[in-house]
Amino acid sequence: MKVAVVGATGMVGEVMLQVLAERNFPVTTLIPVASEKTVGKEIEFNGTTYKVVGLQTAVDMRPDIALFSAGGQTSLDWAPKFAAVGTTVIDNSSAWRMDPTKKLIVPEINASELTKDDKIIANPNCSTIQMVMVLAPLHKKYHIKRVIVSTYQSITGTGVKAVQQLENEYAGVQGDMAYKYQIHRNAIPQCDVFEENGYTKEEMKLVRETQKIIGDKSIAVTATAIRIPVVGGHSEAVNVEFANDFNLSDIRELLHHTAGVVVQDNTDTYTYPMPLFAQDKDDVFVGRIRRDESQPNSLNLWIVADNLRKGAATNTIQIAEYLVANHLV
Numbered sequence: 001m002k003v004a005v006v007g008a009t010g011m012v013g014e015v016m017l018q019v020l021a022e023r024n025f026p027v028t029t030l031i032p033v034a035s036e037k038t039v040g041k042e043i044e045f046n047g048t049t050y051k052v053v054g055l056q057t058a059v060d061m062r063p064d065i066a067l068f069s070a071g072g073q074t075s076l077d078w079a080p081k082f083a084a085v086g087t088t089v090i091d092n093s094s095a096w097r098m099d100p101t102k103k104l105i106v107p108e109i110n111a112s113e114l115t116k117d118d119k120i121i122a123n124p125n126c127s128t129i130q131m132v133m134v135l136a137p138l139h140k141k142y143h144i145k146r147v148i149v150s151t152y153q154s155i156t157g158t159g160v161k162a163v164q165q166l167e168n169e170y171a172g173v174q175g176d177m178a179y180k181y182q183i184h185r186n187a188i189p190q191c192d193v194f195e196e197n198g199y200t201k202e203e204m205k206l207v208r209e210t211q212k213i214i215g216d217k218s219i220a221v222t223a224t225a226i227r228i229p230v231v232g233g234h235s236e237a238v239n240v241e242f243a244n245d246f247n248l249s250d251i252r253e254l255l256h257h258t259a260g261v262v263v264q265d266n267t268d269t270y271t272y273p274m275p276l277f278a279q280d281k282d283d284v285f286v287g288r289i290r291r292d293e294s295q296p297n298s299l300n301l302w303i304v305a306d307n308l309r310k311g312a313a314t315n316t317i318q319i320a321e322y323l324v325a326n327h328l329v
């Protein structure tokens with residue numbers, strides 16, 4: 001497979017290269033792609049040195065697959081150019097996610113929707129992926145009516161500049177500011193920009209993408225997304241109201257047998273998911289599973305995952321693995 005990684009020198013791009021190697025994805029030729037100012041930079045991959053190339057050069061090399069993590073505008077401008085030469089694009093930006101002609105895929109949930117005709121495939125937002133990994137199997141069995149989610153999101157979701165600001169604040173040095181407020185010792189009630197309705201784009205992604213991936217617009221979702229000074233992954237407090245009643249042991253059993261989900265739930269041993277321990281792992285961890293005693297047929301959950309891995313790079317590569325395994329590329 002000739003594989004292009006567009007945004008190869010960025011935070012998610014670097015994790016993509018790491019995960020491609022870890023999972024022995026069948027890369028015969030790697031095409032690392034980045035902005036013109038980075039062209040020529042050398043990248044080591046699987047014992048071979050590659051030079052970063054520009055976008056048009058990458059298109060001209062006609063990769064089989066192009067994994068994008070380079071921002072929405074680059075995706076809008078260049079994904080169609082790759083698709084036009086026969087490349088299958090899997091894009092991490094929000095550019096194509098809500099396009100009705102594009103598939104929004106979490107392999108464990110809806111990879112079966114994919115066909116050879118899908119040349120631009122959208123990877124969902126990180127905070128959506130980890131939530132639907134847990135909600136999708138529950139919806140199948142108990143039918144979700146409403147979801148209330150509060151997220152506690154890693155600073156890595158904002159990007160390198162924010163991580164650097166956090167490190168500078170701990171070191172007591174002044175540097176570039178990704179946020180106008182200090183990040184450490186703080187919780188910022190804003191992830192991404194605000195929309196007309198007073199919600200942030202991040203919060204509305206949790207609403208819209210959840211409905212599209214699970215395939216049920218009747219699921220009511222409301223979200224509050226908070227940025228906190230951790231680096232290991234995103235955490236989410238999720239309250240779910242079902243149409244049908246349940247018992248907790250069945251819920252735990254169902255999630256325990258869900259591929260890609262690990263139940264960590266024992267208050268006697270203080271066992272519950274935490275970003276410190278989710279970092280660099282590909283599973284979605286769920287715990288604090290308990291009935292919402294204030295509301296019939298309702299459940300509280302705590303969900304944690306590494307936002308750079310299952311939330312971005314690994315999910316993208318799992319989509320690519322599905323395409324290869326099913327001869328769709």
Ligand code: 2RA
Nearest residue numbers: 126127153157158191
């Ligand atoms: C964030 N999910 O965490 C968004 C984009 N990575 O900021």
